[in-house]
Every structure is written in structure tokens, then in C-alpha cells.
Amino acid sequence: MRFLNVALIKLCLVFLLGIFIGFYAEFSSGSIIVILCTALLLFIFAFIRATKGIFQDIFFGITAYLVFFCIGLATVHLQEPKNQPSHYIQNAENANFGNIIKVRITERLKDGFYTEKYLAEASEVYQITSEEEKVTSKKLIGKILINISKDSADFNLKIGDELLIPAALEDINQPLNPHQFNYRNYMRNLGVLRQINLSKPQIKLLKDENWQFKALAEKWRNKSISKLGSYSFQSEEMAIIQALILGNRREISTETYENYAAAGAVHILAVSGLHVGIILLILNWLLRPVEFLPKGKYLKMAIIVLLLWAFAFIAGLSPSVIRAVTMFSFLAIGMQLKRKTSAVNTLFMSLLVLLLINPYYIFQVGFQLSYLAVFAIVTIQPKIYNIYTPRYKIPDYFWKILSVSIAAQIGVLPLSLYYFHQFPGLFFVTNLVLLPFIGLILGLGILIIFLALLNVLPDFLANFYGSCIAIMNRFVDLVAAQEAFVLTDISFSAFITVLAYLMIVAGIMLIYKLNFRNLSFFLIAVIFLQSGLIFENYHYRQSEAVVFHKSRGTVLGFRSNENLTLFTSEDVNPANELFLKNYEVATKANTINAEKIRNIYNFSEEKLLVVDSAAAYKIPGFKPDILLLTNSPKINLDRLVQETNLKQIIADGSNYRSYVERWKKTAENKEIPFHYTGEKGAFISSAKRK
Template sequence: MRFLNVALIKLCLVFLLGVLIGFYAEFSSGSIIAIFGTALFLFIFAFIRATKNIFQDVFFEITAYLVFFCIGLVTVYLHKPENQPNHYIHYAKNANSEDIIKVTITERLKDGFYAEKYIAEASEAHKNLSEEEKFSRKKLTGKILINISKDSADLNLKVGDELLIPADLEEINQPLNPYQFNYRKYMENLGVLRQIDLSKSQIEILKDENWQFKALAEKWRNKSISSLSMYSFQPEEMAIIQALILGNRREISTETYENYAAAGAVHILAVSGLHVGIILLILNWLLRPVEFLPKGRYLKMAIIVLLLWGFAFIAGLSPSVIRAVTMFSFLAIGMQLKRKTSALNTLFMSLLVLLLINPYYIFQVGFQLSYLAVFAIVTIQPKLYNLYVPKNKIPDYFWKILSVSIAAQIGVLPLSLYYFHQFPGLFFVTNLVLLPFIGLILGLGILVIFLALINALPHFLAQFYGSCIAAMNRFVDVVAAQEVFVLDDIPFSALITVLAYLLIIFGIILIYKLNFRNLSLFLIAIIFLQLGLIFEKFHFRQSEALVFHKSRGTVLGFRNNDTLTLFTSENIQSNEELFLKNYKVATKADTVISKKMHNIYNFTGEKLLVVDSAAVYNFSGFKPDILLLTNSPKINLARLASETDLKQIIADGSNYRSYVEQWKQTAENKKIPFHYTGEKGAFVSSAKSD
């Protein structure tokens, strides 16, 4: 690849390694200072030594890598909440019920079933609030998840609003079933460590006007949405316009989102690198005459970067938009300066800058998918395109689109399978049809919003644009309806994902330089991927018994290798319950058998007794090892425990909480381990197969 700066890319990769190790290893402040100080000293020594040597050796290079590795460590250390003295997690340890925290709303999330969700930034803690005393204030930092019950929805909170809320923050709930989506981890990766559930009476709004830049961006976005609502757009059309151009996906229905995912077009619904890249190409073409002015290339560069960030402002300055605009701002500068540099250099430089600003980006799915897609397009697409070069412009145009789509899909495929367990087989059809028009839809959409803001949007233009969006939705619906081409429930673990990317990387190296060494590395990557698949196949060859957590229901699971048998208190299908579907996919359980509940089970070698609302537990000659309480049975647990030799008591999600608390106290008095699935999650017992 021409003009590739290998040294720069190596430094970025070493920095990336430092970031990853910084997250998974614990360092004290003293050790971080010692490590970074030593690395810096060695680098300065190596630099001075290198200036005096005619021939350079490897020592200077090693110390440079060491410094960048340490910069990654330090970056993560400084961003970790536990290392920030003013972070609210330190204050919350000693907070009492009278304390109040001042926060500013920074982002509104998609609503839950019962609550509106917001992310707020803490700024101050107020102690001893009273008429006689002044506020005792302490500066705070850190993001908080705020859940406001929907019966308080008339508050109409906006980004930038400042609130006073109680200081009794809670930890975000852990998943209660194996392989379930970990919402706590997801929020931690956004920098949110605590949450609070509030009603209207618990909130005091200090002011609803805030002139922070992000608040102004949100205000303009809301104004744009309000202006568009004055025209005759259908609800689904309006939802797609908001997502496509304004970065607001809250209004998209679940059915529409799933259809776009099944058609391989879900990337269209999130303002990301695709949108910003298309806008960059449009601006580069429109502003070509500026190049003829004195210093026109620099002026054009400044205008393009300014307009890209203007688009980010209109889209609400969401994290995904900021990441995409930052990445393409680097590319725009490189394009206009005409420097002899590779797009990969620019890509890795933007990666370095973004992770220096916020290393938590590395765990965010959108960030990972964006960079992997662009990386694959830059490296794979040119080689793929050269396999067949059409002579006519029209076939050449569509072949470019297809080669870009295939390259991007190769880049994101392992990660998509890992996160979503789905592969849209008709993605190339969707992209071939939609991508040629996305530029038109984006450009026209920005024009429509601008004209709507100044009350100058002709109704015929609004109707035409609405019909374009409706046609796109209908096409996506038709593609998504071809269910035979949608491969779902594909098991793909983190180990297999890493090995698959090793295979892709060594494959890219091989196609650029075919030699024995690169071929060997590629073949070794294939062998490791096969070994990983074999390892996982034997890893899940075991017997496992589980009491799943289900609110107001009972589900027992017995897995023997790839066969899962479910015993339920009602007719539950594994594909209808998301927690069962996730478990089935992760453990590669191909066969699922559903049966009705009964009272006695062999629970991986131990005797399990189920006592339900009928409260029948006296079976002649049967002495259980494990007791499962379901549907709030009215029993004397102390007497039952005295009559048996119980090793474990389990209560699932079908019981009243008051009953669970009584049973928990009884179990403690009897010194019997007690497991409530609503607190500790599913009860799992494993035994290796013979």
C-alpha cells in the first residue's frame, strides 16, 4: 500500500495495547508514575544517544513503543472513576437520605416500558439543606442514569436542564440469567456507574435554559423536529428522517428497526461514518470551484471541516456523530492537503486522538464497527475491485458499490455475529439499491430541514421527500420478508471473534505481499480458528441444570450437551423468551424440549424438590438436598428444614418479595445457603459429561 507509515501504525497499535491492559489491570498511582517516568527517562536517553550515532539501532524504537504503551496506560488510569477524587462514587459511600446532588441532563435515551431515561452529569453535592444553614457544597463529576416514571412525563426535561435530585444512588442491575445482555456493563462503557429511579415530586428543576454547546445543539435539533412536524410526514417517515439526519432513533418502532437489521441496512439508521463520509464527498464536489481561489485548497479544507462539525451540531452532538466527524475531519484534511499519505495513516491517527479523549470508546459497539468497516474498505476494497474492472461507467459504478459493501461486510462480520448473532444474506442487494440514493436522500434531507426551519419548505418538496423515505421503507420491508436469507441464532463467542480477526488481518497482509512467511501466518491463523471451534465444542459438552429467573414464572432447564430440556409452570417457548434464546445460542443448544413442571428432579446428582402454591412437600421416604420454592407457597419453612437435611434453598421470581425475605431469614437461622434469583440471578449447577 502506497505511502503507508508503518511506524505510525505500530505506535498507534502499541498505544491501543496500553489502553486495553490499562482497563484489565489495576495500577496504583505510585506504580503508574514509576512506570511512565522510567519509560520517559529511557526514551530521552535513547533520543540523545540516537542524535550522536550515525547508524541507528533498535533501542530508540523500543523506547518509543514503550512510551506510547505507557501513554495508553496513563490515559485509562486518568479516566477511571475510582482514580478521580471528585467522582460521585466516592461521595455516595457516605451520603445520607437528606443529601442532594445537582446534575445537568446531557442526553436522553430511548424510553423504557415504565420510565423515561436520561443521562445526567453530576456537578455538586449539597449537604444539610435548611433555611437556617447555607449549602455545604462539594464539586462532583461523573454520569448518572436517571429513570423518571412515565406518570411524571409532563416534566418535559431537555438536554441542558439543571436538576436537584436525591443522593441515594443505586448500582445498575446485573443480568439475572446466563448470557443475558449486560446493561450494567453497557452503561459502564458509557461512563455511567450509578442510577436512580425518580418521580416528579423528587425532582427540583433549577433552570430549564442552558447555553452549553451540547444543550444548544439539542435545542436546534428539537426545533428542527418541531419544524418538520408541521408538514404531512407519516409517523414512520418522520422517525426515519430523524434517525437518518438528526441522529434521533428514539421514535423508530421495534418492527422497523428489526426489518432494517434483517435487510442488512441497520447502519443507515444511525448517523455514523457512512453518513459523514457521503456528506464529505458531496461537500468536496460542491466546493471544487473554491480551489481556484488564492490559497483555495486551505479555504476549502476549513469550510469542509466547519460544515462537517455543523452537521454534527444539527445531529445533536451525540457520541457516535462526534466520533464519525472526528474521523472524517482527519480524512478531509488529508484529502485537501494532497499529502502523500495513506488513508490508513489518517485512520489510525483519528483512532489515537479519540482514545486519548475518551478511552472508553474502545468498548462501544458503534466505534468498533465504524473503524473496522473503514479499515476493511481501505485495505480490502482496492484488491477486490481490481479482480474485475468494467469498461463501461454504469457497471463500474455498481461494481464499486458492491465491492465496498462486500469489503465492509468482511470487516464487521465477526463482530456483528458476536453482538447480534445474525447475518443478513441479502445485504448486497440492499446496499446495491439503497447506497446510490443515500447521498441524494441525505443531501435533500438537509435541504428539507433547512427550509423547514426558515418556514420556506414547499409542500411538494416535503411530499416528494416523504415518498422517497416511504419507498425506502417498503423496499427494506420486502427484503426483510425473505426470511430464508436471514441467518440468525448464530453462536459466536469472544474467542472465535478474536481468532476470526486474526485470520482477516493475516489474509489482508497476504494479498498485499504474497511470500512464504505471510502464507505461513495465514495458515497458522486458520489452524488456530479451527482449534478454537474444537475447544468450544468440547467446552459446552457438559450437563448443566439451572433455575432461571423469570418474573412471575418458573423455568427449570436441564442441558445435556446440545439438548436443552425446559420445565415450566406455563407454556413458554424458547424463542419467545429472550433470556432463553440467548442461553440457547451461547451454549449451542440445537434441540429444545419443553415439558410440564413436576415436583421431584435429579439436579446434577442431587435431589431437588419443587414446592409450589399447593404447598405439597411431604413425599414418603424422599429427603431432598435442594428445595425450590415457587409461586409463594404458605409453608412452615423452619419445620420443613428441621425434618430434612437441606443443602440449599432456592426462591425464584414467581414469589412475593415479602415471602422471600421471611424465607431468607429462616435460612440464615438454620445456616442453610439461600439463593433468590431476583438478587443473585439464575441458580446454576454443572457436572461434566462422561
């Protein structure tokens, strides 16, 4: 690839390695300082030695890599809450009853079934001394997840609002079933370690005026939504417009979102690199006359970057928009200056800057997908395009779109399979039809918002734009309806994802330079991927029994290789339980049978007794080793233990909590292991059912 700065890319990769190790390894502040200072001194010495030409060796390069590695470590160390003295996890005493935390709303999340969800940044804690009724304040930092019950959340919090809330912070719940989505890890990757559940009476909304830049952006976005709401857009049309232009996906229905995902067009619903890239191309074309002015290239570059950030402001300055605009601001600067540099260099530079600002971006799905898609487009697309050269402009235009779509799909495919477990087989059809018009839809949408804010938007133009959105929705629905082309429930682990990207990188190196080394690297990567798939198939070809956690229900599963047999209580429909679908996908299992739960099960060397609300446990000649309690049976557990020789007691989510606490104390007194699925998650045993 022309003008590719390999050294820059290697330095960025070493920096990334430092970030990953910083997240997963423990380093004290003192050790980080010593390591970083030592690396800097070695680098300075190597630089002086290299400039004087005393020695010609690789010492200078090694010290440069070491410095970037240490910068990655230090970046994570500074951002980690455990290393910030004012963070709330370092001030556990502030969670005492009577203390109050002052927070500022920073982001509105997608609502839950019963709660509105917000992210907030703590600023102060007010400590109340009950004896003297004295109030003292102390600086406090850290992001908090705030859940407000919907029946009391009628005051519609906005970005920038300051609140006083109780300092009763709780851990974010972990998944209670195997292979279930881990919301705690997801929040941790956003820098959020605690949550609080509130109702309206517990919240004091401060009336202070807030002029934060992000709050102003959110205010303008809400004003834009309000103005658009006065026109005759249908609900789904309005939801798509908000997502497409304003970066607000909260109003999109689940059905619409799933249809876009099945059609391979879900990237359209999030303001990301696609949107910003198209806007960049439009601005670059519209502002071409500026180049003829004195210093026109520099003026054009400044105008484009300014307008890109103006679009980010209109879209509410959400994290995904900020990331995309930052990335394409670098690309815009490179385009206008026309320096002899590769787009890959610019891409890695923007990656370096963003991760220096917030290393947590590396774990966020949108960040990963955006950079992988752009990287694949700038590296793979030219090679795909050169396979066929159309003679006429129209076929050439569509061939460019198709080659871009294929390249982007190659770049994000392993990660998409890992996160979403499906592949839209008709993605190329969707992109061939929609991408030629997406620039027009984006440009017209921005114009419509601007005219609506000025109260001069003609009804015919609003109706026309609504019709365009409706046609796009109908086309997506039509593609999504071709279910035979949507491959779902694809099992793809993190380990296989890494191996797949290793093979993709090796393939890119091979197509750019066909030599023995690159061919060997590619073949080795293929062998590693095949070996990983074989290993995982062998790993999951085993038997296990699982007592799943189900609130107000009982689900018991027995898996033998790829076959899964379920036993459930009458109020449970296995087909409707998402946690069972996640388990099947992850373990590559298929449910071959679903039956009503019985009272007795035999394991290889152990016997399981299920005691439900009927409280029937006296079975002649049957001495259970494991006891499963369901539906809150009224039994004397102490007597049952005396009559049997139990090795394990299990209580699932169908029991009253008060009963569970009583059983837990009995088990502790009898020194019998007790497992409550509502606390410890599903109970998993490798024993095989007979």
C-alpha cells in the same frame, strides 16, 4: 500499500494495548507517574543518542513503543472514576438521606417500558445537617443514569437542563440469567456507574439559562423536528428522517428497526461514518471550483471541515456523530493536502486522538463497527475491485458499490455476529439499490431541514421526500421478508471474534504481499480459528441444570449437550422469553421439549424437590437434597429442614420478597446455602438429570 506508515500504526496498536491493560489491571497513581516518567527519560536519552549516531540499534524504537504504551495506561488512569477524588463513588457519604445532587442532562436515551432514561453529569452535592439545618455544597462529578417513571414524566427534559435530585444513587442491575445482555457493563463502558429511579415530585427543575454548545445543538435539532412535524410526513417516514439526518433513533419502531437489520441496512439508521463519508464526497465535489482560488486547497479544506462540524451540530452532537465527524475531518484534511500518505495512517491518527480524549470509546459498539468498516474499505476494497475491471461507467459504478459493501461486511462480520448473532444474506442487494441514492436522500434531507427552519419549504418538495423515504422503507421490508436469506441465532463468542479478526488481518497482509512469512501467519491464524471452534463445541457439550430468574414465573431447564428441556409454570410461554433465546444461542442448544413443571427431579447423586403454592412436600420415601421454592408457598421451612437433609435451598422470582427474606433467615440459622435468583441470578448446577 503505498505510503503506509507502519511505525505509526504500530505505535497506535501499542497505545491500544496500554488502554486495554489500563482498564483490566490495577495501578496506583504513584506507579503510573513513575512508569511514565521513566519511559519519557529513556525515550529522551534514546532520541539524543540516535541523533548523534553513537549507536545504531532498536533501543530508540523500543523506548517509543514504551512511551505510547504508558500514555495509554495514563489515559485510562485519569479517566477512571476510582482515580478521581471528586467522583461520587469516592464520596459514599453523599448518598445519605437528606443530601441533594445537582446534575445537568447530557443525553436522552431510548425509553424503557415504564421509564424515560437520561444520562446526567453531576456538578455539586448539597449536604444538609439536620441539627443546625445548615446546607453546605461540595464539588461532585460523574455520570448518572436517571430513570423517570413515565406516568410522572410530563415535563420533557432537554439536553442541558439542570436538576436537583435526591442523592439516593443505586447500583445498576446486573443480568439475572446466563448470557443475558449486561446493561451494567454497557453503562460502565459509557462511564456510568450508578442510577437513580425518580418520579416527578422528586425533581426540582432549575430555570437557569443554559448556553452550552451541546444544549444549543439539541435545541436546534428539536426545533428542526418540530418544524418537520408541521408537514404531512407519516410517522414511520418522520422516524426515518430523524434517524437518517438528525441522529435521533428513539422514534423508530421495533419492527422497522428489525427489518432494516434483517435487510443489512441498519447502518443507514444511525448517523455514522457512512453518512459523514457521503457528505464529505458531496462537499468535495461541490467545492471543487474553490481550488482555483489563491490558497484554494487550504480554503476548501477549512470549508469542508467547518461544514462537517455544522452537520454534527444539526445532528445534535451525539457521541456517534462526533466520533464520525472527527474521523472524517482527518480524512478530509489528508484528501485536500494530497500528501503522500495512506488513508490507513489518517484513520489510525483519528483513532489515537479520539481515544486520548475518551478511552471508553474503545468499548462502544458504534465506534468499533465504524473503524473496522472504514479500515476494511481502505485495505480490502481496492483488491476486490481489481478482481474485475468493467469497461463501461455504469457497471463500473455498481461494481465499486458492491466491492465497498463486501469489504465493509468482511470488516464488521465477526463483530456483528458477536453482538447481534445474525447475518443478512441479501446485504449486497440492499446496498446496490440504496447506496446509489443515499447521497441524494442525505443531501435533499439537509436541504429540506434548512428550508423548513426558514419556513419556506414547499409542500410538493416535502411530499416528494416523504415518498422517497416511504419507497425506501417498502424496499427494505421486501428484502427483510425473504427470511430464508437471513441467518439468525448464530453463536459467536468474544474468543472466536478475536481469532476471526486475527485471520482477517493475516489475510490482508497476505493479499498485499505474498511471501512465506505472511502465508505462514495466515495458515496459523486459520488453525487457531478452527481450534477455537472445536474447543468451544467441546466446551458446550456438557450437561447442566438451570433455575432461571423469571419475575412472577418459574422456568427450570436441563441441558444435555445441544438438547434443552424446559419445565415452566403455566403462566410462562418459553417462545416469548428473550432470556431463553439468549441462552440457546450462547450454548448452541435447541429446545427439544417444553413441559409443565413437576415436583420431583432426580440428579446424578442429588434429588430436587419443587414446592409451589400448594405447599405439598411430604412425599413418602423421598428425601430431597435441593429445595426449590416457587409461587410463595405457605410452609414452615424450619420444620421442613428438620425433616430432611437439605444441602441447598433455592427461591426463584415467583415468590413474594417478604417470604424470601424470611426463608433466607431460616437458612442462615440452619447454616444451609440459600440462593435467591432475584439477587444472585440464575442457579446453575452441572449435575445431570435422570
